Amino acid sequence: MSRLSDDCVASVIARFLNARGVDRVFGLCGGHIMPIWMRIDAESIGIVDVRDERAAVYMAHAYGELTGKLGVALVTAGPGVTNAMTGIANAHVARAPLLVLAGVPPRPQENRGALQDLVHTDLVRSITRYARTVREPSLALQELDEAVSRALGDGGEPGPVYLDFPTDTLRADVPRALLREEQLRPKPRPTIPPDPAALAAAAALLASASRPLVISGRGARGGSKSLVRLLDWLGAPYLDTGESRGLVPDGHPSVVAAMRGTVIGEADVVLTVGRRLDFQLAYGSPAVFGAARFLRIADVASELRDNRRGDVEIFAGCAATLDGIVEAAHRAPAIDREWARGLRAQHEERVMKLRAAMRNAPADRDGRMHPNRLLAAMQDRIGSNAIVVADGGDFLSFARVAMSPSTWLDPGPLGCIGVGTPFGIAASLACPDRTVVVVTGDGAFGFNAMEVDTAVRHRAPVVIIVANNGAWQIEVHDQQHTHGKVVGTRLSFADYAAMARAFGMHAERVERAEDLPAAIDRALGNRPALLDVVVTPEAVSSDSKTGLAWVPDLQALAAWDEAEQKWRG
Ligand SMILES: Cc1ncc(C[n+]2csc(CCOP(=O)(O)OP(=O)(O)O)c2C)c(N)n1
Numbered sequence: 355m356s357r358l359s360d361d362c363v364a365s366v367i368a369r370f371l372n373a374r375g376v377d378r379v380f381g382l383c384g385g386h387i388m389p390i391w392m393r394i395d396a397e398s399i400g401i402v403d404v405r406d407e408r409a410a411v412y413m414a415h416a417y418g419e420l421t422g423k424l425g426v427a428l429v430t431a432g433p434g435v436t437n438a439m440t441g442i443a444n445a446h447v448a449r450a451p452l453l454v455l456a457g458v459p460p461r462p463q464e465n466r467g468a469l470q471d472l473v474h475t476d477l478v479r480s481i482t483r484y485a486r487t488v489r490e491p492s493l494a495l496q497e498l499d500e501a502v503s504r505a506l507g508d509g510g511e512p513g514p515v516y517l518d519f520p521t522d523t524l525r526a527d528v529p530r531a532l533l534r535e536e537q538l539r540p541k542p543r544p545t546i547p548p549d550p551a552a553l554a555a556a557a558a559l560l561a562s563a564s565r566p567l568v569i570s571g572r573g574a575r576g577g578s579k580s581l582v583r584l585l586d587w588l589g590a591p592y593l594d595t596g597e598s599r600g601l602v603p604d605g606h607p608s609v610v611a612a613m614r615g616t617v618i619g620e621a622d623v624v625l626t627v628g629r630r631l632d633f634q635l636a637y638g639s640p641a642v643f644g645a646a647r648f649l650r651i652a653d654v655a656s657e658l659r660d661n662r663r664g665d666v667e668i669f670a671g672c673a674a675t676l677d678g679i680v681e682a683a684h685r686a687p688a689i690d691r692e693w694a695r696g697l698r699a700q701h702e703e704r705v706m707k708l709r710a711a712m713r714n715a716p717a718d719r720d721g722r723m724h725p726n727r728l729l730a731a732m733q734d735r736i737g738s739n740a741i742v743v744a745d746g747g748d749f750l751s752f753a754r755v756a757m758s759p760s761t762w763l764d765p766g767p768l769g770c771i772g773v774g775t776p777f778g779i780a781a782s783l784a785c786p787d788r789t790v791v792v793v794t795g796d797g798a799f800g801f802n803a804m805e806v807d808t809a810v811r812h813r814a815p816v817v818i819i820v821a822n823n824g825a826w827q828i829e830v831h832d833q834q835h836t837h838g839k840v841v842g843t844r845l846s847f848a849d850y851a852a853m854a855r856a857f858g859m860h861a862e863r864v865e866r867a868e869d870l871p872a873a874i875d876r877a878l879g880n881r882p883a884l885l886d887v888v889v890t891p892e893a894v895s896s897d898s899k900t901g902l903a904w905v906p907d908l909q910a911l912a913a914w915d916e917a918e919q920k921w922r923g
C-alpha cells in the first residue's frame with residue numbers, strides 16, 4: 355500500500371481548496387483522480403458522489419452560484435471529462451465561475467496508448483476561460499491560484515476553468531519552498547470603479563428620458579439594493595431576465611414583467627445592467643426596440659456592447675455604477691409618470707388575471723390536469739423565500755410565468771435542459787434552510803433522473819415535481835404546427851414515482867388536481883421527495899406560441915422575426 359505524503363500534489367490541491375473556503379466537491383471517482391479524492395476527504399471537504407460527471411458539473415455550478423463560493427467538480431480521465439463537457443459548456447455560456455479538476459494518465463505512459471487517454475485540454479478549451487495540464491509538481495499551487503482567479507473573472511470574464519494532472523504528478527511531492535502561503539490565501543474580488551465623467555453622462559441621459567426602461571442580467575447580481583435605489587430615483591419600468599430574477603421584488607412599482615413586449619417597443623432610453631442583448635432581448639434590434647438609445651453598464655466586455663453600442667457605456671462594477679449615477683444626478687428625471695404608472699397597472703391586471711386563470715385552468719377531455727393547476731398549487735404551498743429550479747420545454751415556459759420565487763435557476767441561454775434535478779440537489783445542500791423545488795418536464799427529468807439516487811444518499815432536501823405529459827411536448831407542438839406530423843417526440847407516461855421509490859425516495863404519482871395540496875405537503879415533509887404529476891400534453895405554452903421551438907431565421911421569436919424582416923426591407 356502506498357501512502358500519499360502531506361506535501362504531494364494531491365494534498366496541496368486539497369489544502370488549497372480548503373484555504374479557498376470550498377466545503378463540498380461534486381464528483382465521480384476513478385483511479386486517475388484517486389489521490390485528489392482521498393486527500394480531499396482527509397481534508398474534511400465533503401464529497402458529493404454522483405452518477406454521471408455531467409451532473410457533478412451542474413451541481414458545482416448551482417452550488418457556487420448560491421453560496422458565492424467556488425464551485426468545484428472532480429472527474430476522472432477520458433469519459434469522465436467528456437461526460438462533464440455539457441456541464442462545462444453550460445457554465446461557459448452562463449458565465450458561472452467553476453473549477454473542474456481531472457486526471458490524465460501518468461507521464462511515463464503519455465502517447466503510448468494508456469487507459470482513458472485523451473487530450474482533454476483541446477476538448478474543453480473553447481468552453482473554458484483557461485484549460486491546462488499541470489505536469490510539473492512544483493507548479494501545482496501556482497496553477498491552481500491562477501485558475502481560480504480566472505474562474506472568478508479577475509482580469510477577464512468569469513466562467514469555468516479546467517485543470518488536469520497526470521496521476522504520477524498527483525503522487526509527487528511539491529518542494530517545501532514552493533508551498534507559498536501567498537498562493538493559498540483567498541484574494542479579494544476585484545471591482546472596477548466607474549469613471550466620474552461617464553457617471554455624469556449616464557445620469558444626464560437617464561434623466562432626460564421620458565420613457566426609460568431598465569433591464570438587468572447576470573452582472574447585476576449582488577447589486578439588488580443599488581438597483582432598487584436607481585429605480586426609486588428614476589421611476590422607470592423594469593424587466594429582469596432569467597439571470598437576474600428576484601433582484602427586485604415583484605411588489606416593486608417598477609416591475610412590469612407581464613408587459614415585456616409593450617415596454618420594449620415603447621422605451622426611448624434602455625439601460626442594460628450587466629446584461630447581454632442576446633436572443634432573449636431581440637439582439638437589441640431597432641426592429642424591436644425602435645429608436646431607443648442605449649446606456650450600458652457591465653464589468654465584462656461581453657455584456658457591455660454586444661449587438662448594440664451604448665450612447666454611454668460604463669465598464670465598471672454594476673452596483674457602484676448604479677449608486678454613482680444616482681449621486682451624479684443634478685436634475686429630477688423627466689420620465690412620463692403617466693406612462694410608467696399605466697404600464698404597472700396593466701402589468702398588475704394581467705398578473706391577477708393569470709393567477710385566477712391558473713387556479714381554474716381546465717383539464718383536457720381525458721381529465722388530465724393543466725400544468726398551470728400544478729404550478730398554482732406549488733406556488734401556494736412554497737412561499738416567497740423558496741428556490742425554484744425550472745426545466746423542460748412547454749413546462750419551463752409555463753413555470754417562468756406562473757412562479758415568483760426569490761431565487762430562480764433554469765437551463766439558461768444554452769437551453770441546457772436536464773439541469774433541473776442536479777441544480778435542485780445542489781441548491782438544497784447549499785441552502786438547507788430554504789425550500790428547494792425542482793419543477794421539470796418529464797423529458798428534461800430523464801437526462802439526470804439517476805441523480806435521485808444521489809439526492810437520497812446525500813439526504814439532499816429537495817422536492818422534484820415531474821410534469822408528466824408523456825412527450826417532449828414543445829417539439830410535438832412545433833411538429834404538428836409546422837409539419838403536420840409527429841415523429842420521435844412522444845414518450846410514455848412512465849411511472850417516475852416508482853422509479854424514485856426504487857432508490858428509497860418518498861414519491862407519489864398524482865393524477866387529480868384535488869389531490870395535489872396534500873401530496874405536496876407530504877412531499878415537503880418527507881424530503882427528498884418526488885411527485886410524478888400527470889398533466890395534459892394539449893396545453894400550449896407561450897414559448898410554443900411565440901415560435902421559440904421553431905427557431906426562426908433572424909430572431910428567436912416569430913413576431914420579432916417578422917418585425918426584423920420588415921425592418922431590413
Ligand atoms: C440537451 C437538449 N436536448 C434537446 C433540446 C431541445 N428541447 C428543448 S425543450 C425540449 C422538450 C422538453 O420536454 P419536457 O421536458 O418533457 O417538457 P415539455 O415540453 O413536455 O413540457 C427539447 C427536446 C435541448 N434544448 N437541450
Ligand SMILES: [Mg+2]
Pocket residue numbers: 795796797821822823824825826827
Ligand atoms: Mg414533457
